[in-house]
Amino acid sequence: MAKIFQVRYTVGDKTVAHEHYTEKGGRADAKALSKVIGNAMLGEIDIAEDGLRTMARVWEFTGGEVGKPIKREGSPSPVDVIKSVEDTRQPEGKTEKKEKKQKLTDEEKIAKIKAEAEEKLKAIEAGTFVLPVKGRKATGTKKPKADVDRVAKLMEDLGCTEKAARIISGAQLNATGRRVRVSLAVINAERAILASEIVTALNSSGKEDREIDFGDVMGAIHHLNYLFSRENQPWRVTIHSKGENDNILNLVPVKIEYENEAPIESEEGSEDAA
Numbered sequence: 001m002a003k004i005f006q007v008r009y010t011v012g013d014k015t016v017a018h019e020h021y022t023e024k025g026g027r028a029d030a031k032a033l034s035k036v037i038g039n040a041m042l043g044e045i046d047i048a049e050d051g052l053r054t055m056a057r058v059w060e061f062t063g064g065e066v067g068k069p070i071k072r073e074g075s076p077s078p079v080d081v082i083k084s085v086e087d088t089r090q091p092e093g094k095t096e097k098k099e100k101k102q103k104l105t106d107e108e109k110i111a112k113i114k115a116e117a118e119e120k121l122k123a124i125e126a127g128t129f130v131l132p133v134k135g136r137k138a139t140g141t142k143k144p145k146a147d148v149d150r151v152a153k154l155m156e157d158l159g160c161t162e163k164a165a166r167i168i169s170g171a172q173l174n175a176t177g178r179r180v181r182v183s184l185a186v187i188n189a190e191r192a193i194l195a196s197e198i199v200t201a202l203n204s205s206g207k208e209d210r211e212i213d214f215g216d217v218m219g220a221i222h223h224l225n226y227l228f229s230r231e232n233q234p235w236r237v238t239i240h241s242k243g244e245n246d247n248i249l250n251l252v253p254v255k256i257e258y259e260n261e262a263p264i265e266s267e268e269g270s271e272d273a274a
Contacts, residue, residue, distance in 0.1 A: 001046055001047065001048055001049070002046075002047040003044065003045065003046055003047065003056075004019050004020065004021065004045050004047060004085055005019070005020045005021075005022065005023050005025070005026030005027075005042060005043065005044055005045070006018070006019050006020075006026070006042070006043045006045055006076065006079075006081075007019075007020070007026050007029045007030045007033065007040055007041070007042050007043075008040065008041045008042075008043065008079060009030075009033050009034075009037055009039070009040040009041070010037070011037075014080065015079055015080070016079065016080045016081070016082045017079045017080065017081045017082070017083075018081070018082065018083040018087075018088055019081055019083065019084055019085045019088065020085060020088050021085050021088075021089060023044070025088060026042050027042060027059075027066070029042075029088070030042040030059070030061040030066075031061055031064050031066065032064075033061070034061035034062055034063055034064055034065075035063060035064040038062065038063065039060065039061060039062045039063075040060075040061045041058055041059070041060055041061070042058065042059045042061065042066075043055055043057070043058045043072070043076060044056040044057045044058070045076060052075070053075055053076055054073070054074065054075060055072035055073060055074055055075070055076050056071070056072065057069045057070065057071055057072060058070050058072050125163075126162070126163055126166040126167075127163070127166060127167050127170060127233065127234055127235055127253070128166050128169075128170045128233075129234065130232055130234075150169050151165045151166055151169050152165075153175075154168055154169060154175055157175060158175065158180065158184060160184055160187075160188065161188070163187075164184060164187045164188060167187055167233070167235060167251075168180065168183065168184070168187075170231060170233050171224065171227040171228055171231055171233055171235075172227060172230075172231055173224065173227055178202075178208065178212065178216060178220060179219075179220040179223055179224070181202060181205075181207065182198055182202070182216070182217050182220035182221065182224075183220060183221075183224045185197075185198045185201060185202070186198070186221070186224075186237055186249050186250075186251050187251055189251075190251075191250070192248050192249065192250040193248075193249050193250070194242065194246055194247070194248060194249070195214055195217045195218060195221075195246055195247045195248075195249055196214070196245075196246045198217050198249075199212060199213060199214060199216075199217055214245050214246065218239075218247065221237050221239065221249060224237060225237055234253050234254055235251060235252070235253060235254065236251075236252060236254045237249055237250065237251050237252075238250045238252055
């Protein structure tokens with residue numbers, strides 16, 4: 001015994017119908033029609049081998065909502081079918097099988113692992129590598145909160161190296177203002193530098209809106225170290241006193257410690273205060 005689903009609706013003074021092979025197609029059609037014209041009826045019709053049609057159930061759709069199915073018996077009344085099951089078959093769509101992904105060869109697997117390892121090495125060199133923490137999935141490298149183009153933009157705006165831009169981006173340091181200029185002075189030095197040297201350089205640059213002092217520099221450094229810690233960055237600026245109003249500042253890689261884990265030394269070496 002075959003089965004079709006017939007959607008009936010009224011246009012003016014005439015009742016017409018669409019027929020579907022599937023209940024899903026009939027329901028979608030009836031729902032759409034009822035939203036437009038107010039109501040529609042969906043009927044489940046059994047077709048015997050001799051062609052005799054018998055009603056099984058009907059659903060009433062009103063404003064896109066469907067009512068409970070109602071059992072029916074007997075043959076459906078004649079109606080003008082303006083869309084047959086052949087007409088409605090294509091709009092119901094065909095499911096397409098997704099292509100299976102081809103398995104990688106051993107050579108391709110090795111090449112993939114090599115590429116991932118090289119990316120991690122680059123992240124370590126740039127200071128953006130983050131060690132995995134117990135209890136959460138390791139991501140390998142920390143995803144930037146800003147757009148991936150932020151490093152390039154920082155290089156352009158600040159006129160700094162890629163390494164400096166990655167450190168600034170990793171710390172989520174604001175790219176404008178005195179703090180970033182103080183931070184760049186320490187990062188670009190690539191050695192120990194006196195706070196007094198930074199004071200002199202910035203005051204002679206003509207970019208400051210007032211004369212800065214030792215306190216301004218140290219405030220910026222303390223803020224940078226706070227950001228390094230907050231963003232789990234493998235960098236710190238060491239501070240060693242040199243006289244009453246001067247400090248020796250040095251950007252160094254640091255070991256990162258996690259709860260319930262032994263401390264791990266950074267591959268770039270231990271702290272060097274110079």
